[in-house]
Each structure stands twice: as C-alpha cells, then as structure tokens.
Amino acid sequence: xxxxxxxxxxxxxxxxxxxxxxxxxxxxxxxxxxxxxxxxxxxxxxxxxxxxxxxxxxxxxxxxxxxxxxxxxxxxxxxxxxxxxxxxxxxxxxxxxxxxxxxxxxxxxxxxxxxxxxxxxxxxxxxxxxxxxxxxxxxxxxxxxxxxxxxxxxxxxxxxxxxxxxxxxxxxxxxxxxxxxxxxxxxxxxxxxxxxxxxxxxxxxxxxxxxxxxxxxxxxxxxxxxxxxxxxxxxxxxxxxxxxxxxxxxxxxxxxxxxxxxxxxxxxxxxxxxxxxxxxxxxxxxxxxxxxxxxxxxxxxxxxxxxxxxxxxxxxxxxxxxxxxxxxxxxxxxxxxxxxxxxxxxxxxxxxxxxxxxxxxxxxx
Numbered sequence: 001x002x003x004x005x006x007x008x009x010x011x012x013x014x015x016x017x018x019x020x021x022x023x024x025x026x027x028x029x030x031x032x033x034x035x036x037x038x039x040x041x042x043x044x045x046x047x048x049x050x051x052x053x054x055x056x057x058x059x060x061x062x063x064x065x066x067x068x069x070x071x072x073x074x075x076x077x078x079x080x081x082x083x084x085x086x087x088x089x090x091x092x093x094x095x096x097x098x099x100x101x102x103x104x105x106x107x108x109x110x111x112x113x114x115x116x117x118x119x120x121x122x123x124x125x126x127x128x129x130x131x132x133x134x135x136x137x138x139x140x141x142x143x144x145x146x147x148x149x150x151x152x153x154x155x156x157x158x159x160x161x162x163x164x165x166x167x168x169x170x171x172x173x174x175x176x177x178x179x180x181x182x183x184x185x186x187x188x189x190x191x192x193x194x195x196x197x198x199x200x201x202x203x204x205x206x207x208x209x210x211x212x213x214x215x216x217x218x219x220x221x222x223x224x225x226x227x228x229x230x231x232x233x234x235x236x237x238x239x240x241x242x243x244x245x246x247x248x249x250x251x252x253x254x255x256x257x258x259x260x261x262x263x264x265x266x267x268x269x270x271x272x273x274x275x276x277x278x279x280x281x282x283x284x285x286x287x288x289x290x291x292x293x294x295x296x297x298x299x300x301x302x303x304x305x306x307x308x309x310x311x312x313x314x315x316x317x318x319x320x321x322x323x324x325x326x327x328x329x330x331x332x333x334x335x336x337x338x339x340x341x342x343x344x345x346x347x348x349x350x351x352x353x354x355x356x357x358x359x360x361x362x363x364x365x
Contacts, residue, residue, distance in 0.1 A: 004034070004244045006226035006256060017217075019229045019261060022236040025290055027298030036240045044305050046087050046235060047296045048314055050079040053103040054293055055318040057266075060119075064270050068326065070120045073100040074266030077233075080292035081197050081260040082167075083107065084238025088246060089165060094133040094151050096144040096166035100197075100264075101137060104167070108134055112321065113328035123343060124332055133162075141202075142172035145181030145194060152190035152255065163249045165193040171202020173219055174210045182257060186223040189254035193245050196259045197232065203268045204278040217259035225255050232260030233290045236299075263287040336363050 004020075024030045038046070057076045063069040075082065078100070086104040089095070097105045102115050109132050118125030118136060126136045138144040148166035155162055172178050173196055185192040196216050200207050213219060220227030226248070230241050238260065245256040265288065267273035275284075300306035338359040341352055348356070 004228070004241065006228075006245070006248045006253070008226075017229065019231050020237050020241055021231040021234050022240060023234050023295055023299055025295060027295050027302060029299075031237075034237065034240045036236055036243065038236075038239070040303065040305055043236070044300065046083065046239065047293075047300060047306065049083045049087065049107060050235060050293055050296060051311060051314055052318050053079045053083055055315055056103060056106075056322065059319065059322045061266070061270065063116075063326065064119075068330070069116060071099070071269065071271065072119055073102075073269045074264060075100055075103055077263045077265035077287065077291070078197060078199065079103075080235035080238050080296070081195075081230075081232035081262040084235035085165075085195055085242040085258075085260075087235075088239050088242035090162060090246075092133060092160075092162045093246070094135075094148075094155065094162065094164040096135050096148045096151070096164065097137045098141075098144060098167045098169070098172070099137045099139050099269075100169070101167045105134060105137065108132075110134065111328075112325035113332075116325055116329040117332055120329070122332055122335060123339070140177075142168050142175030142177040142181075144168065145172070146177045146184070147181075148192050148194065149181040149185040149190055149255075152185055152192035152249075153188050156188070156190055156252075161250050163191040163193055163246055165195065165246075167195045167197055169202060170196060170198040170200065170207045170216060171205065171210060172196065173216050174202070179219070179222070182220065182223040182225060182255065185255040186225040189252065191249040191252070192255040193242070193249055194255060194257045195242075196257070197262055198259055199262050199264045201264075201268070201275075201278070203273065204275075206278070215259060217257060220257035223257075225257055227257040227259070229259045229261065232262030233287075233292045233295060235292055235296055263290070338363060 022031050022034050029035060054076055057074055060069060060072050064072045082104050086107050095108045106112050106115050114125050144166045148164045152164040182194055198216055202210055215229055217227040217229040228241055231237050241258060245258060249256055267275050297306060338356050341356045
C-alpha cells in the first residue's frame with residue numbers, strides 16, 4: 001500500500017508520526033496517497049456493512065431490554081474501526097474477536113443466530129464449522145492477543161499466506177497478555193495483526209489513568225514491531241491501513257500493531273454501566289460530530305452514490321435479517337444441567353458422571 005512503510009515505523013517515537021486519515025469530518029478526501037484501491041461499488045458495500053452494524057446495535061439493545069438477548073456490548077460509534085478493518089481481510093484469515101467485536105465475527109462468516117446464541121450463553125453459540133477460521137469472542141481482557149500470537153505462529157509453520165488478527169480496547173494494553181502477545185509474535189515474526197480500539201475508556205477508567213504513554217501505538221517499540229495510529233472514525237483510512245498491514249504480515253515480515261482512535265456512543269455494556277457518571281455531555285457531542293456513518297454518508301452523497309431512499313430500503317433488509325435470526329435463536333433447544341456437566345471434561349470423572357446420571361434422570365421425568 002503506497003504511503004505506508006512499516007519497517008520505518010518500528011522505532012519512530014510518538015512525536016514523529018501522525019494519525020493516518022483519508023477523510024476529514026466533512027467527508028472530504030485529505031490524503032489521496034492512502035485512498036484505498038476500491039471501486040465505488042465496493043465503497044458502497046463497505047458503507048452498507050457499517051449501516052448493518054449500526055442497525056444491529058440498535059436492535060440488539062432493544063432485544064436485550066426485552067429479555068430476548070443476554071450480554072451485549074454496544075458498538076455504535078466504532079463502525080469505521082470494526083467494519084473498515086474486517087473489510088480488508090480474507091475469509092481464510094483467522095479472527096480472534098473481543099466481546100465488542102461480534103459484528104466483525106458475523107461479517108467474517110458466523111451466522112447471526114449463532115452470535116445471538118452466544119449472547120444468551122447457549123453452548124451452540126460456540127460451535128463453529130471446521131472451515132470457519134475464528135474463535136468465540138474473548139471476555140478476558142487482552143487474552144486474545146496471546147492466542148492470536150500462537151495461531152499466527154501456527155499459520156507460519158504451516159506455510160500459510162494467511163494471517164491472524166485480533167482486537168482489544170485501550171484498557172487491554174494495560175494487561176500483561178498484551179505485551180506477551182506482541183512480544184512473542186515479534187520475536188518469531190508471526191503473521192499477526194493486533195488492533196487496539198482506543199475509545200478512551202476501560203469501562204469507566206479514562207485512558208490517561210491507564211498509562212503514561214503518549215500513544216498506545218508506540219507500545220510496539222518495546223516489542224520491536226511496526227505500529228501505526230489511525231483515525232478510527234474514518235472507514236477508508238482503516239481499510240487502507242489494515243490492508244497494508246495484512247500484506248506486510250502475510251509476506252513474512254512479522255506482526256503489526258494498529259491503534260484506532262474511536263469512541264463508543266453508548267455504555268460499556270448493557271449490564272449496569274452509566275457513561276454519564278464518567279463522561280461529559282460536551283465530550284460525547286464532540287465525538288458524535290465525528291460519527292463514522294455521517295462522514296461516509298457525506299462522502300457518498302457528494303459522489304451521488306447514496307440516498308435516503310437507498311438507506312431506508314437497506315435498513316428494512318437488515319431488520320428482516322435480524323428478525324429471521326431471532327426466530328432461529330429462539331428455536332434452539334433449551335440447555336440441560338446434564339449437558340453442562342458433560343461439557344466440563346473430555347474424559348468424565350466418576351464423580352461428575354454420577355451427577356450427569358442424576359440430572360439426566362430428573363430431566364427425563
């Protein structure tokens with residue numbers, strides 16, 4: 001990808017590099033050199049996936065409040081970071097999502113109803129086809145970085161030209177697993193792409209209280225790997241950087257660390273978090289003016305590629321898809337205690353088998 005030399009980025013300190021941006025807040029192209037090699041049709045498709053994610057966020061919130069879904073971490077505001085990065089990847093690449101990264105997992109190939117089952121804590125939500133290269137969303141903060149390093153090394157040893165990519169938030173960079181993962185991948189030149197979605201808060205803890213580092217991207221210096229900071233509200237910049245990072249890693253050069261500057265418009269999760277207790281209305285308004293959907297919509301409108309009518313029709317399609325997925329979700333068989341127990345061990349101990357027999361008998365009555 002023209003304009004990005006990852007090797008030169010390995011040792012640059014924080015005051016020597018700029019945040020990568022392609023579109024400004026008004027949808028104007030400000031960096032022609034990094035404009036992605038995408039047709040108008042492909043850019044429209046990218047935007048449609050962003051709209052899909054925003055609608056999914058809104059519907060998932062309602063379904064959660066109706067008691068029809070369980071755990072949900074809102075994604076509104078992070079569509080450029082999430083969808084722009086996933087759009088640059090290949091289906092054969094291996095994705096390791098965090099709990100807020102369900103949209104990327106679904107776009108990578110997971111049936112939507114499976115994602116809903118995962119939200120409800122149903123075991124079938126974790127049963128993936130053998131040819132689907134992904135792990136279930138990771139709840140433990142930063143842990144997927146270690147797993148991604150291992151999978152990436154496995155891909156390298158197999159001679160694969162694919163990569164492993166994973167996500168964490170700004171809080172994840174304060175975890176030991178974060179450094180262990182990037183250090184291991186860097187030492188063995190494993191083809192991993194590590195994405196840090198910096199939305200400013202680790203639940204309620206502001207980024208400034210997590211680390212003294214001026215940027216999170218520069219943490220790649222300690223591991224000797226290239227790093228870049230991207231405007232995470234700019235989907236075209238996200239695509240360009242992720243595409244270039246993928247090509248770099250797949251070519252055998254080792255991992256890349258990408259920090260995206262983004263924002264979640266809603267709470268950390270719907271499990272009791274109230275962002276008004278730690279964020280100001282002024283801050284939220286400032287970021288809403290950078291809404292990634294508005295920015296992309298403005299760009300497409302200027303080119304005559306999008307309209308309110310098209311968005312309305314597409315939104316109706318997405319809602320229909322969600323409705324159909326919920327039908328499948330609610331048809332899933334109820335889980336049984338005996339099944340929980342069977343899933344604990346590969347070789348079931350006698351004491352657990354006694355409990356399985358006990359509950360199996362009760363469930364048959």
